[in-house]
Amino acid sequence: MTNDQIKQAVLQIISVIAPDEDLSRLKSDVALREQLELDSMDFLDIVMELRKRYKVEVPEADYGHLASLDSCATYLEPKLKDK
Amino acid sequence: MSSSHYDVIIIGAGMSGLAAAVRLAYFEKKVCVLERHYAAGGLNSFYALGGHQFDVGLHAMTNYVPPGTRGAPLTKIYRQLRLTPEDFGLAPQNRSEVRFPGRTLRFTNDFAFFTREVIEQFPAQKDHFLRLVRHIQDYDELDLDAKPLSGRQVVSGFLTDPLLIDMLFCPLMIYGNAEEHDMEFGQFVVMFKSIFCEGLARPREGVRRIITALRRKVRAVGGTVRMKCGVKALHVADGHVQSVELDSGETLTAETIFSSAGYVETMRLCTDCEPEKLTPLAGRMSFVEVIHVLDQPMQALGHDATIIFYNSGKEFQYAVPADLVDPRSGVICCPDNFLFDKPLATPMLRLTCMANFDGWAALDEPAYKQAKAAWLPRIHQEVLQFVPDFRKHVVFTDFFTPRTIKHWTGHVNGAVYGAPAKLKTGRTRMDNLFICGSDQGFLGIVGSMLSGISMANLHVLKK
Numbered sequence: 415m416t417n418d419q420i421k422q423a424v425l426q427i428i429s430v431i432a433p434d435e436d437l438s439r440l441k442s443d444v445a446l447r448e449q450l451e452l453d454s455m456d457f458l459d460i461v462m463e464l465r466k467r468y469k470v471e472v473p474e475a476d477y478g479h480l481a482s483l484d485s486c487a488t489y490l491e492p493k494l495k496d497k
Numbered sequence: 498m499s500s501s502h503y504d505v506i507i508i509g510a511g512m513s514g515l516a517a518a519v520r521l522a523y524f525e526k527k528v529c530v531l532e533r534h535y536a537a538g539g540l541n542s543f544y545a546l547g548g549h550q551f552d553v554g555l556h557a558m559t560n561y562v563p564p565g566t567r568g569a570p571l572t573k574i575y576r577q578l579r580l581t582p583e584d585f586g587l588a589p590q591n592r593s594e595v596r597f598p599g600r601t602l603r604f605t606n607d608f609a610f611f612t613r614e615v616i617e618q619f620p621a622q623k624d625h626f627l628r629l630v631r632h633i634q635d636y637d638e639l640d641l642d643a644k645p646l647s648g649r650q651v652v653s654g655f656l657t658d659p660l661l662i663d664m665l666f667c668p669l670m671i672y673g674n675a676e677e678h679d680m681e682f683g684q685f686v687v688m689f690k691s692i693f694c695e696g697l698a699r700p701r702e703g704v705r706r707i708i709t710a711l712r713r714k715v716r717a718v719g720g721t722v723r724m725k726c727g728v729k730a731l732h733v734a735d736g737h738v739q740s741v742e743l744d745s746g747e748t749l750t751a752e753t754i755f756s757s758a759g760y761v762e763t764m765r766l767c768t769d770c771e772p773e774k775l776t777p778l779a780g781r782m783s784f785v786e787v788i789h790v791l792d793q794p795m796q797a798l799g800h801d802a803t804i805i806f807y808n809s810g811k812e813f814q815y816a817v818p819a820d821l822v823d824p825r826s827g828v829i830c831c832p833d834n835f836l837f838d839k840p841l842a843t844p845m846l847r848l849t850c851m852a853n854f855d856g857w858a859a860l861d862e863p864a865y866k867q868a869k870a871a872w873l874p875r876i877h878q879e880v881l882q883f884v885p886d887f888r889k890h891v892v893f894t895d896f897f898t899p900r901t902i903k904h905w906t907g908h909v910n911g912a913v914y915g916a917p918a919k920l921k922t923g924r925t926r927m928d929n930l931f932i933c934g935s936d937q938g939f940l941g942i943v944g945s946m947l948s949g950i951s952m953a954n955l956h957v958l959k960k
């Protein structure tokens with residue numbers, strides 16, 4: 415997957431986890447938490463959905479890399495390059 | 498692995514068990530829910546009698562917030578279970594009341610209304626109350642490691658009028674307290690937020706709508722629910738549940754076991770249990786419930802309150818009564834009085850009072866029937882101080898007792914809110930056995946669902 419595809423994939427996941435949020439004006443370089451109401455349960459779900467959909471593991475120590483869409487894509491790119 | 502091996506076995510298809518099952522199966526765990534009864538729902542199941550449909554528990558769902566409200570427990574449930582507000586179809590309440598001799602506090606789903614009401618009725622307590630509210634709002638009631646505090650002590654540090662204190666405790670205790678006399682402060686905060694700060698609502702179809710939504714979801718994500726499938730024993734060795742034996746003699750195995758049967762009830766299933774050590778831990782708060790089917794809605798008699806929490810005694814006593822029933826305080830719930838798009842097909846009135854399990858359990862069948870007949874007018878006498886006389890409109894009555902609750906749900910003493918000491922982390926002395934539901938610490942319909950969700954997250958999904 416390309417960097418852009420990964421961002422789309424993460425957006426798609428967020429839209430499933432938090433269908434009540436408006437994602438149309440999300441800035442990719444700003445922390446998701448600052449723009450959306452996401453709690454630790456929701457972040458766990460992003461990780462779980464990544465595992466379910468793309469078989470990629472994100473260890474708890476790395477959760478910080480999922481802060482913004484940009485940082486998600488940077489972090490996940492090597493893990494998802496063959497998917 | 499054989500077909501009878503699971504990632505997770507869940508004991509009980511109540512709110513917590515079903516919610517845990519949705520989470521686990523959604524994330525591809527092989528899950529099986531085992532339920533002894535032929536209907537799902539547990540303490541909040543449903544039944545038919547005399548041609549009428551009844552809900553066991555549902556008066557109102559607490560924690561109601563309008564769809565889209567951020568950060569609220571109900572919103573978390575929708576998100577975590579991948580459900581939408583349409584799945585539950587909740588209609589908000591009209592208005593409820595706490596009524597004590599000479600004083601009434603009304604509340605709606607708008608907390609500002611309640612604050613004004615308290616200030617109007619207790620002007621001298623204004624600043625005290627506002628400070629208490631701030632303390633409640635800042636309190637982290639979800640901290641699993643918090644030390645238990647006496648609610649009465651903490652609240653008395655803010656409020657000085659014993660009547661106001663009792664009027665706040667009354668609804669919160671009756672709707673969610675396992676302990677007699679006092680209430681743990683964290684639990685007081687949970688209930689204060691869920692009833693006063695958030696609010697009450699009900700699906701028009703009653704609890705069936707909630708249970709149907711959960712069961713459909715479990716099925717859709719690939720989980721299994723087996724009804725009429727009681728767990729007889731948990732075979733344990735080396736601090737580990739090795740296998741699960743069913744009433745039928747069948748044996749299943751699982752990596753992890755969740756039980757919503759209650760802490761004492763679950764420990765009693767373990768083959769190495771020492772029953773005498775467990776018995777004193779069991780909860781004792783139970784209730785009788787009178788459900789009247791009426792020939793016309795209470796509104797037609799001029800009664801539009803949704804729920805009335807009443808107390809007619811000098812002080813409010815939350816304890817197992819010495820008699821079979823304590824009719825001096827309780828709940829009057831009118832399931833018709835929610836903002837439904839069309840009225841309920843069957844008008845009803847529900848009355849709840851504290852009751853004594855041992856007393857009811859000791860009666861033989863004729864005496865049990867007689868006791869119900871004798872207590873009904875005594876309950877009526879009390880509640881008629883608060884609602885118009887409905888008695889000639891009653892077309893059918895069901896009256897159930899702590900004994901009924903024990904019979905159908907297996908909860909020791911018919912305890913509606915489980916044991917006083919909660920196991921916040923859900924851990925037991927078996928490394929693969931976890932408690933979810935009331936005895937984990939969250940209770941009520943919304944609380945139990947959250948309990949199932951958080952135990953599934955903590956003990957299985959986060960690993």
Ligand SMILES: Cc1cc2nc3c(=O)[nH]c(=O)nc-3n(C[C@H](O)[C@H](O)[C@H](O)COP(=O)(O)OP(=O)(O)OC[C@H]3O[C@@H](n4cnc5c(N)ncnc54)[C@H](O)[C@@H]3O)c2cc1C
Nearest residue numbers: 509511512513533539540541554556557728934935941942
């Ligand atoms: C009269 C009454 C009124 C209530 N009113 C309200 C209300 O208005 N609003 C509200 O929010 N809450 C209300 N409640 C409380 C609410 O119903 C409970 O807090 C909630 O349903 C508890 O869910 P649970 O999953 O923890 O436990 P349970 O519902 O008890 O689930 C446990 C399940 O496990 C099953 N089980 C037990 N042992 C075994 C075994 N060995 N093998 C297999 N299965 C087993 C039981 O049959 C049961 O189905 C009320 C309860 C009652 C009784």
